[in-house]
Amino acid sequence: MKKIVALAFILFGFILSGYSQDKVKWYSFEEAVALSKENPRKIFIDVYTDWCGWCKKMDKSTFTDPVIAEILNNKYYAVKFNAESTKPIEFSGRTFVNEGGGRNPHQLAAALLQGKMSYPSAAYLTEDLQLLTSVPGYMTPKDLEPILDFFATDSYKTVSYQDYLKSFEGKAKQGE
Numbered sequence: 001m002k003k004i005v006a007l008a009f010i011l012f013g014f015i016l017s018g019y020s021q022d023k024v025k026w027y028s029f030e031e032a033v034a035l036s037k038e039n040p041r042k043i044f045i046d047v048y049t050d051w052c053g054w055c056k057k058m059d060k061s062t063f064t065d066p067v068i069a070e071i072l073n074n075k076y077y078a079v080k081f082n083a084e085s086t087k088p089i090e091f092s093g094r095t096f097v098n099e100g101g102g103r104n105p106h107q108l109a110a111a112l113l114q115g116k117m118s119y120p121s122a123a124y125l126t127e128d129l130q131l132l133t134s135v136p137g138y139m140t141p142k143d144l145e146p147i148l149d150f151f152a153t154d155s156y157k158t159v160s161y162q163d164y165l166k167s168f169e170g171k172a173k174q175g176e
Contacts, residue, residue, distance in 0.1 A: 024069045024078050029089055029108070032077035033129060040127035042151055044076040047083050047109050047134075052119040054138040065141035067172040068148070075152035083109035083119060092129065124151050132156070141172035 027035065032043045046063075048055035062068060072078040085106050089096045096108035105117050111131075112123035118136035122144075126132055132151060139147075146168045150156055155164050 024063050024072045026080045027077050029079050029081055029091070032079045033091065035077050036125075036127060036129065042076050042127055042132075043079060043125040043129070044072055044148070045079040045081050045112060045123040045125070047081050047113060047119065047121045047123060049083050049103075049119050051103075055120040058120050058138055062139060062141050062144055065172050067170075068141050068144055071145065071148045071152065075148070081109065081112075082106075083113075083117070085109075122147075142170055145170045145172040 029045070032045075035041070036043055046055075046058070048058075063072075083105050084098065084103055086098045086101050089106075089108050091108065096106060096111065098104055098106040110117065113121050113134045113136070114131075116134070116136060120138060121134050121136040122139075123134040124132040135147060146165055147161075149168065149170075150161055150164050
């Protein structure tokens with residue numbers, strides 16, 4: 001009986017470890033910046049708000065896709081950043097704040113999204129912490145995968161995104 005119980009615990013542990021592989025490891029903005037300085041990687045920033053329904057849908061359907069989680073965990077430092085946060089953030093010699101509080105945008109969100117406040121949006125930073133671009137809107141795993149790969153592989157340095165898509169073969173599920 002003890003062997004059966006022990007075997008059940010071991011099996012349960014393997015099952016749990018398998019599920020944890022499909023989860024994105026999210027960092028705070030400050031953690032991602034510090035990590036990138038130690039071990040350079042690009043930074044993916046999910047800019048969201050608490051009230052955004054499409055943001056919640058992306059959390060449930062896109063960021064739980066195993067292909068998306070694998071790319072974000074292995075090629076990026078992934079950040080969830082609430083665009084209405086009231087916490088001051090030090091970055092690049094400047095303090096970014098949310099002067100109005102409440103539903104006003106944080107200065108860092110406005111900088112990352114280049115003033116185009118749309119939720120959800122994703123911002124991409126280089127290993128040198130320079131803004132590559134921001135991409136607004138809800139994305140399925142199939143929509144997000146090529147963009148993640150385009151930047152992660154540095155393809156953006158040599159080819160247009162439209163040309164890149166012509167030869168890209170994704171693995172992510174379609175999504176809704």
